[in-house]
Amino acid sequence: MTDTAVQQLRDIREQWGDLLTAIARPPAPEWPPRELRHSLDGDDTTEWPPRHGRGYIDPGDPADRPRIGRLPLVLRQHPAPANLDALDAALSIEADLFDLADRIAAAHQSTTVGRDDPDRWHYAGLRHLDRRAPIATAGSRALGLHWAACWIEDRLDQTEPTDLHGVVRGVLRDHAERVTAQAHTTLARALGRDGRTTVLADLCPWCGGELTARTTSGDPMAATITCGSGPMCTAPAPYDDRARRTWHGRDLVQLYGALSAARSAA
Ligand SMILES: [Zn+2]
Known part of the structure; x- marks a missing residue:
């Protein structure tokens, strides 16, 4: 079960860039999907298979703007606008996983040990306690969804307690698996990868x-x-x-x- 959750978190961060790109794109559904189109257009500079896990990509990145010069194949049926779906999905996934990280940290992270440990999850709004946080009021959330997913993955993978982190068990582990599965489904649906x-x-x-x-x-x-x-x-x-x-x-x-x-x- 936990293996599943860890894999789902991995999927989420690997496809996160695609979701952010989808938010900035026009809502017309099209085939082939953007990543496939790069390859089919014979663009030799495009790595194949597409490399995921590129972290928190700014949706405005010019490299990720839709390609021009070749018309996408337009589908006959138009579902709800993809950009709003993608935005809703991204906001909900972020909120849920950040909240999950907060909960795990509250229950299983030492408040006294490893204050400078890069592996520490910092709550939002604790500038008075941690003046070195990159964006003070956002805590570890400032590092983005990708990092939060990595951090939760590590917590779920951890089988022995460390000085900084205890092992996530029981009700909280069940909760983590549920939240992760839901976020995974939301992402797949938003990207049209849910077997549509x-x-x-x-x-x-x-x-x-x-x-x-x-x-x-x-x-x-x-x-x-x-x-x-x-x-x-x-x-x-x-x-x-x-x-x-x-x-x-x-x-x-x-x-x-x-x-x-x-x-x-x-
Ligand atoms: Zn035929």
Whole structure:
């Protein structure tokens, strides 16, 4: 159970940059997801697989602005505006995990030992006690969600008490696991990585069939696109278990190229 919570916290901080970027982006849903599009556009300077865990990224970072020069594939159905969803999700995840860190620190962090230890969680608003806090009134919250998630991970991973931190057990551990699972779900939902299925506006370039995209948690390369025509479709892609042409992983590059060509020809 705790392994799950630790992994979920890791997922949350690895995808945090994506969520912050999503807040600053226009609300139009699109496929492929931004990270995948970098790769499909043949941008050799883009690392693949995308490197996550980049910490607290300012949503205004020019490097993370949507790319221009190639139209995204617009989905047929438009869910609620992605930017507001992303903002709500980010605010709720931050509030919940900061609160969780406060609770764990209150229960299991020494008030007397290791006052200068970088591993200490500092409460918000304690400037009179800690004048060296980077942003005095925000305490450790000033270091951002990424650091808070790391700190909670360490607490949940810890099996032996140290001078600074006791072991998190019992009711508080259950609470930590619940909060983490909820934050994980909120993030996946906000990024459309909760197994959502969407019908693409573009038709299959080989047979004109309907293309359905399915994204799964966390990994943009785990997106799968299926042509609804079944074995009639002549696309050079493997069948899934229901004999439908299916693109996955690197095969998506070929599909994306064919879709772009069909669009320019239109
Ligand atoms: Zn097809």
